[in-house]
Amino acid sequence: MRLEIESIDIKDLQPGTKTYAENRILSVDLKELEKLILQDSRIKSVDIHLVYPGDRVRIVNLLDVVQPRCKIDKVEADFPGFIGKMQIAGSGRTRSLRGVGVLVSNPCTNRKYSAFLDMSGLVAEMSRYGGMRHISIAPDIADGTEERDFEDAVKIAGLKAGVYLARGAEGHPVDDVEIYDLDIPDLDCKSNLPRVAYYYQLYSPQHDHLGISDPCFYGADVRNLWPTMIHPNEILDGGVVGAHTVRALDTYTIQNHGVVKELFRRHNKDLIFVGVVCGVANMEPVTRTRQAVMASNLVKNILGAEGVILTKIHGGLPHVDLALVAEECEKLGVKTAIFIQPLISYGTLADTLLFNAEAVNLIITVGATMERIKIPLEADRFLGGTAETKIYCPDPIVQHAGDPLIDVEQFLIAGVHDHLGGSKVIVKEY
Amino acid sequence: MGADTMGGEKLKVVHYLNQFFGQIGGEDKADIGFRVKTGPLGPGLALQKALGEKAEVLATIICGDNYFSGNPEQAGEEGLKLIEPYEPDLLFAGPAFAAGRYGVACGAICKAVGERLGIPVITGMYQENPGVEMYRKHAYICKTGNSARDMAESIRHMTELALRLISGERGMHLVSRENLPKPDENGYFPRIILRNEYTEKTAAERSVDKLLAKLRGQPFGSEVILPKFEKVEPPAPIKDLRVCEIVLVSDGGLVPRGNPDGLSGRGNLRWTTYEIDTFLPENFKSSDYEIAHTGYFPVQILENPNRLVPVDVMRDLVNEGKIGKLHPAFFSTSGNATVSRRCAEMGDEMGAEIKRRNISAVLLTST
Numbered sequence: 094m095r096l097e098i099e100s101i102d103i104k105d106l107q108p109g110t111k112t113y114a115e116n117r118i119l120s121v122d123l124k125e126l127e128k129l130i131l132q133d134s135r136i137k138s139v140d141i142h143l144v145y146p147g148d149r150v151r152i153v154n155l156l157d158v159v160q161p162r163c164k165i166d167k168v169e170a171d172f173p174g175f176i177g178k179m180q181i182a183g184s185g186r187t188r189s190l191r192g193v194g195v196l197v198s199n200p201c202t203n204r205k206y207s208a209f210l211d212m213s214g215l216v217a218e219m220s221r222y223g224g225m226r227h228i229s230i231a232p233d234i235a236d237g238t239e240e241r242d243f244e245d246a247v248k249i250a251g252l253k254a255g256v257y258l259a260r261g262a263e264g265h266p267v268d269d270v271e272i273y274d275l276d277i278p279d280l281d282c283k284s285n286l287p288r289v290a291y292y293y294q295l296y297s298p299q300h301d302h303l304g305i306s307d308p309c310f311y312g313a314d315v316r317n318l319w320p321t322m323i324h325p326n327e328i329l330d331g332g333v334v335g336a337h338t339v340r341a342l343d344t345y346t347i348q349n350h351g352v353v354k355e356l357f358r359r360h361n362k363d364l365i366f367v368g369v370v371c372g373v374a375n376m377e378p379v380t381r382t383r384q385a386v387m388a389s390n391l392v393k394n395i396l397g398a399e400g401v402i403l404t405k406i407h408g409g410l411p412h413v414d415l416a417l418v419a420e421e422c423e424k425l426g427v428k429t430a431i432f433i434q435p436l437i438s439y440g441t442l443a444d445t446l447l448f449n450a451e452a453v454n455l456i457i458t459v460g461a462t463m464e465r466i467k468i469p470l471e472a473d474r475f476l477g478g479t480a481e482t483k484i485y486c487p488d489p490i491v492q493h494a495g496d497p498l499i500d501v502e503q504f505l506i507a508g509v510h511d512h513l514g515g516s517k518v519i520v521k522e523y
Numbered sequence: 524m525g526a527d528t529m530g531g532e533k534l535k536v537v538h539y540l541n542q543f544f545g546q547i548g549g550e551d552k553a554d555i556g557f558r559v560k561t562g563p564l565g566p567g568l569a570l571q572k573a574l575g576e577k578a579e580v581l582a583t584i585i586c587g588d589n590y591f592s593g594n595p596e597q598a599g600e601e602g603l604k605l606i607e608p609y610e611p612d613l614l615f616a617g618p619a620f621a622a623g624r625y626g627v628a629c630g631a632i633c634k635a636v637g638e639r640l641g642i643p644v645i646t647g648m649y650q651e652n653p654g655v656e657m658y659r660k661h662a663y664i665c666k667t668g669n670s671a672r673d674m675a676e677s678i679r680h681m682t683e684l685a686l687r688l689i690s691g692e693r694g695m696h697l698v699s700r701e702n703l704p705k706p707d708e709n710g711y712f713p714r715i716i717l718r719n720e721y722t723e724k725t726a727a728e729r730s731v732d733k734l735l736a737k738l739r740g741q742p743f744g745s746e747v748i749l750p751k752f753e754k755v756e757p758p759a760p761i762k763d764l765r766v767c768e769i770v771l772v773s774d775g776g777l778v779p780r781g782n783p784d785g786l787s788g789r790g791n792l793r794w795t796t797y798e799i800d801t802f803l804p805e806n807f808k809s810s811d812y813e814i815a816h817t818g819y820f821p822v823q824i825l826e827n828p829n830r831l832v833p834v835d836v837m838r839d840l841v842n843e844g845k846i847g848k849l850h851p852a853f854f855s856t857s858g859n860a861t862v863s864r865r866c867a868e869m870g871d872e873m874g875a876e877i878k879r880r881n882i883s884a885v886l887l888t889s890t
Contacts, residue, residue: 287738363735430734436860519722
């Protein structure tokens with residue numbers, strides 16, 4: 094399977110009467126984009142704004158961040174299962190716009206965790222999105238629409254907006270082409286390089302809002318996913334998207350998946366990238382064990398891996414599932430490297446481990462994503478909500494987006510941490 | 524007037540020494556209480572020299588090692604009262620090198636002053652000094668040699684760290700930008716906290732590098748060294764329940780509505796007690812409670828808190844004479860992604876309180 098991602102570096106963004114790109118400037122017909130989003134009857138209206146680095150603006154109620162991308166050589170193939178027809182993602186040509194993003198807000202959310210981004214001040218400095226230009230979209234719910242149904246609509250509106258922008262850049266010279274070419278059935282069996290797989294924990298149902306899982310895999314939710322093998326290109330090219338909250342993870346992060354890209358970069362040089370096994374975190378110990386045993390079997394006996402990198406999702410519980418998969422892999426003789434996320438900044442690194450498995454002895458600290466930080470208010474404008482929008486704090490502190498100082502955990506600031514290994518953050522004892 | 528103006532511009536420093544370095548006497552004077560000398564003294568002269576024009580050592584607080592280490596908490600408070608009037612910007616203590624009692628004293632005075640005045644507190648110790656483990660959380664303890672031969676170097680080192688801490692510079696190596704120097708580069712013992720630090724390589728790059736080393740059988744450098752858990756021996760069973768007093772303890776996060784004690788729903792570090800008669804009477808109202816715990820669905824417990832804290836059953840058992848007494852208070856905490864270290868500390872704290880109340884057994888209910 095061969096995927097070519099053709100990137101265009103966008104240096105500026107402006108409203109226009111037509112959507113097109115010229116000299117790295119993307120003009121957007123906001124009316125046309127609005128019309129496109131309003132095609133969904135679950136959306137009554139939508140606020141669309143362009144935001145720029147240095148703007149004194151705080152974007153709240155973030156549900157997703159999307160990199161504008163579209164398929165060049167296939168029809169109805171963008172984010173298959175979500176907006177495109179069901180087909181396997183990851184082959185052919187994809188146009189990708191760099192330096193620009195879609196910030197997707199759900200102003201009607203009742204969720205406890207509400208992510209945000211500032212375009213100036215400390216947050217802008219910390220976030221990889223702070224230096225980019227964005228289109229902020231914030232749809233309003235149509236009468237009679239169920240809360241969860243509306244969330245799906247908002248998510249899809251963000252994906253559609255991303256596709257729309259990338260399509261608009263047709264004809265613009267390409268700055269960079271990345272090629273992801275991996276033919277798993279024809280891998281070099283005689284190579285002396287170690288065979289390395291990736292175990293991708295896709296989802297955890299632990300925070301399912303109103304008890305319903307978020308669709309994030311070809312349009313479906315994966316709460317009951319059996320361990321499944323996929324091609325890594327499927328991840329990069331729209332087969333997988335973020336859940337309905339930004340918690341150190343969003344669609345943009347998946348489109349630029351750190352571990353997948355690194356394994357590709359080292360493929361045939363330092364290792365043979367043999368493929369990906371997906372799984373989920375589980376709520377029941379019996380299921381957890383069954384899934385871990387099955388996943389390790391795929392890694393060892395189907396992909397034939399000698400080593401595997403395992404990444405996790407969200408918070409505490411998924412550590413347990415992930416460690417169990419790693420333990421089962423080690424039992425089968427597959428060497429593991431496991432990502433963890435210390436949940437609290439008190440203690441030594443060893444104190445924060447949520448599993449006790451001697452064989453799982455190579456641990457990567459992807460970031461203490463729940464590290465607390467106090468953010469002074471820089472913004473005088475709020476998008477996706479208002480100055481009264483609640484900002485979550487684990488202590489019983491009630492705080493709002495317009496407060497002079499908010500006390501937050503970093504995972505709710507979009508673009509600071511990356512569960513998939515793309516950020517240059519390590520956790521150290523201080 | 525000149526001196527006053529200069530004092531206003533310079534950082535104000537107080538220095539703590541024991542009886543020996545404070546030039547009062549040796550072991551024979553170790554029982555003396557606190558005294559205050561104006562200006563620097565002994566090692567303080569080197570400290571003043573290292574601080575130069577930036578800061579002035581206004582006073583030296585001296586105390587005997589036995590006096591201090593006999594009751595470090597109380598002595599720390601006593602020392603704090605003497606230090607407070609100087610309104611210092613920085614406190615230095617020692618360095619204590621390998622001297623155990625002196626190390627404890629330096630740590631305790633730093634703890635009292637740091638907690639109350641919120642200023643940087645700096646001391647120095649040799650790695651084996653018991654003061655390191657006791658007080659590293661509460662002070663910047665610079666690594667020193669094991670004897671006073673290392674004095675000049677240690678003072679220089681402590682001064683550099685102190686000036687850096689007070690400089691107000693942004694820590695660009697940290698995601699939080701806090702002014703928190705790296706422990707290894709600045710030679711102090713880590714203070715048992717974690718911080719997100721920027722590094723050269725992404726987590727993805729590091730994971731591939733390290734996994735390849737592991738596959739080659741080379742040292743791979745895990746970013747977390749696995750802890751060694753101690754085995755806890757269960758105590759002997761209760762011989763006769765009919766004469767024993769049982770206390771209910773739960774980590775399910777049950778608190779009165781409004782969560783007056785501020786337990787955190789995740790990563791909680793606190794525990795508290797509630798009087799059962801008022802907290803969970805027989806005619807309780809569901810609406811009076813909330814759950815400070817984000818790790819489970821609390822619906823059933825909010826309907827009836829006895830499902831988490833079985834007061835109803837215990838009352839029955841007491842009435843039936845099967846159990847001697849139900850302790851009138853309930854111990855509540857929230858155990859959700861809390862670090863094992865703090866769990867152990869809370870266990871010790873609760874254990875001491877339970878012992879003090881002469882309770883014979885604990886019923887621990889979880890979620």
